[in-house]
Amino acid sequence: MQHASGPSVVVITGIMASGKSTVAQxxxxxxxxxxxxxxxxxxxxxxxGRVEKNPGEDAEADAQLRLRYRASxxxxxxxxxxxxxxxxxxxxxxxxxxxxxxFLSVRPxxxxxxxxxxxxxxxxxxxxxxSGYSEGGWTVDGLDAVxxxxxxxxxxxxxxxxxxxxxxVDVILARLHEAxxxx
Numbered sequence: 001m002q003h004a005s006g007p008s009v010v011v012i013t014g015i016m017a018s019g020k021s022t023v024a025q026x027x028x029x030x031x032x033x034x035x036x037x038x039x040x041x042x043x044x045x046x047x048x049g050r051v052e053k054n055p056g057e058d059a060e061a062d063a064q065l066r067l068r069y070r071a072s073x074x075x076x077x078x079x080x081x082x083x084x085x086x087x088x089x090x091x092x093x094x095x096x097x098x099x100x101x102x103f104l105s106v107r108p109x110x111x112x113x114x115x116x117x118x119x120x121x122x123x124x125x126x127x128x129x130x131s132g133y134s135e136g137g138w139t140v141d142g143l144d145a146v147x148x149x150x151x152x153x154x155x156x157x158x159x160x161x162x163x164x165x166x167x168x169v170d171v172i173l174a175r176l177h178e179a180x181x182x183x
């Protein structure tokens with residue numbers, strides 16, 4: 001379903017501190033009728049028994065991550081089916097990207113991958129109040145390797161190293177047709 005006000009769904013992904021939250025919020029603000037779904041909210045809803053997805057395979061962490069993605073995709077569907085443009089952002093890397101796209105019930109879907117250089121992400125991370133890399137076993141370089149080496153090349157990939165969040169949104173809007181992955 002293409003809305004007169006914009007695309008049905010825009011998925012914004014990238015590694016931690018790549019600018020997903022800021023860019024998603026600014027992008028959503030550019031549509032007249034939009035929703036910003038923050039994937040991390042679904043992770044934080046788990047009060048007891050949460051297992052974080054860290055390097056290496058852990059069946060329970062994998063199951064919880066897939067559950068989080070399914071819950072997020074369901075929320076996206078509720079809003080999009082009601083006629084809202086939905087901008088959803090989360091760390092969705094590797095084979096999980098294709099799984100997430102399968103969880104989505106609405107069309108069209110656009111994917112934007114924010115891929116600033118790792119050294120830029122490290123500087124951004126150092127300046128943030130929250131710290132995603134201090135919890136668990138991920139490093140900027142390690143997560144960036146998953147992004148660049150294991151994530152399918154779907155949608156629009158942007159090196160945002162030299163772009164402000166507002167400039168990034170301008171590029172996304174100008175090149176949104178390149179981000180369309182599911183009609």
